[in-house]
Amino acid sequence: MITVTGLVKRYDRNEILKGISLEVRKGEVHSIIGPSGGGKSTFLRCINGLEAFQGGEIRVGNRMLTPATSPRGDARLLEAVRRQVGFVFQQFNLFPHLTVLENVIEAPMQVLKLKRGEAAGRAAALLERVGLEAKHHAYPRDLSGGQQQRVAIARALVMEPDAILFDEPTSALDPVMAGEILSLMEGLARDGQTMIVVTHSMGFARNVASQVHVFADGYDVESGPPATVFGDPRHPTTRAFLSQTAKD
């Protein structure tokens, strides 16, 4: 479903991604872990076209992003890719001028051209699923961080994307709220939702992911099923990282 081949991303002379290749099939959950500055978030942002890149290619379904893809000239292509891949941000990025319900139905109505009733129906079901059925008319500023992230997840789900990219979804939350979000994501995984999750939660990576990737210094230094990566880490960076996180 998502195939990344030899992805290279540079900011000026600074190479962030140094040739990443990775394949995500339908229903798989990939977790990307590793030390900060390893290029995890940048990688996710390249996949849905929020960042341009300088080498390699990204295939999403039957659409292809290349270094030649331009934010303006290929706007249609990028919009199509983004409809296929949802994105959940570390800082939630809810629309502060809209209520919870409006946040969720905005894109279905404006992008998918659904009627308000249909969009609201979908939204209501999803808000119930994330446990916010009582908050339809609240504004984001009235919600806790965990609640906001749950709305953001509902907002991504309502577009019925083929895959969802999570960029450190729990890093801005306290442990209790983080736990709630992680179990919500675990539920999504069980239902077969394809996901790529950049996370610092080793528990999620170990227990939920079908594949784990360790990013360090712009390389995917080690990847495989969680049992292998966590149980028998080969790469020194992985070992160092895991022993460091184990102390936390």
Added chain:
Amino acid sequence: MRQWLGGSVAGCVLAALLLPCAASADALADMRKTGRMLWGGDQEGGGPYVFPMENDPSRVTGFEVDFANRIGEYLKVKAEFTQGQWDKMPDMLRTGKIHAIINGYEFTRERAEIMDATIPYYVYALQLMGRADNPRIGSWASLGGPGGAARVKIGVLNGSAAEAYARAFCGGRCDVIAYEGNTDTMREVETGKLDATVEDTPIAAFYAPRFRALRAIEKPVQRGYYVIYVKKGETALLQALNEAIVLMVRNGDLERIYRKYGIWDEQQAELAGIAEKGRFYGYFRATDARIEKNRMPAEESVQVDTRKRGWRVVKDYSGILIESAGMTVVLSCLSFPLAILVGLLIAVGRLYGRSWLRLPLTGYVEFLRGTPVMLQLYFIFFFLPEIGVRVPAFWTAILGLAINYSAYESEIYRAGLQAVPKGQMEAALSLGMSRPLALRRIIVPQAVRIVIPPVVNDFIALFKDTSVCSVVTIVELTKRFSVLSMSTQATVELMGMTAVLYLMMSYPMSILSRRIEKRLGLEAQA
């Protein structure tokens, strides 16, 4: 009256250089066709020229009004007064907004270069005036004063022939102080702040009853002529006007009009000489003008009352001031939404548009911010007609204000748009929205909330800036204040009323904006 030549002459010369052969339509034919003679004047000049009627300040009266009406009768057209800024009259003439200037315009060689002048309709001179109970000022010679005593202070109208004369006369032996209003100096002499003033004879004569503490000193000096100016080359109209003036000199119409305003004096005898001998700067002998015996009906003389004061002023003039405040409101409320719309489009274009679009938009903003709105209005009103674009005064005002303020608005919006976190655009894009859709639905609505306070601030500023529209003949609150204060001298009362009116209109806007801010939950968004 004033001789604000510098600006007008420069403007006309410049325009003449740019467009050496502006189309010369026959003004007289145009007047006959439309049945109207549009004559220009500025009622701010005050009495006895053109000034608001005492009992109906929305209409004008004055010896020039009577004079123009009478000319209209002879030319078989309806004379219509057209309000304009005094020093902008030549531009109004040049751009065809009026057919003739009748407003105390002196004959000068500089003006005759750019416009055509009729024979004079009034002979004015400069009258020295001082306080009756001040023995120190008894003659022109006494102004120089002996050494030792404090220097004499003489007030004059800024840019007038009187100023030029007084400065030349004093030559450092006395102080000449220039004022903006015709009668300001007379009041200052009355209160003792000035020792003397030099006024055109019609003003001195007309306002004498209102300034009883003043007296005329010596005979008037430095004779000059008020003439009608028409566009250069309008010989048919010039001839018709000259014939009418000759006729009015001969049949006594002029004398009657001038007596009505108390400004007929022995100097006017010269008018007859000019009319009969045709010796005015080369003009023809108007012997063929018919003498008609239809005498004008005798009219009551118009004289100024003693100055109105206090509540009387409030009662008599609040109506017309409120009416003029209406114009201020209409101007602001029509131009500002336009400014917001254009400003928003420019800001979005500069921030999110393609690179080739950014440079011209930046240029637009910098140009409009960097030049005075007055010049922009002037350009639309007096220059665009030269290239065939005629915008009526009202729409000139709306357009000029809107364009000028769109530059300021766009900068506010640019700041507002930039204040919306980057993650908002990313979130919108990641949901599959196109950039324009994201802007319209997500970014702009948030920016609008951020910019409400500065935008309201700007609106209040625009609201007060509407006063510059008087340069394009619009009479709004400030202009009305100036007009009334010149003709009534009740400056303090009128100033108070005008200030209260502005405040009554702008303060509710501040309140409204605070309410909108609250409703949109701006304070909780920070």
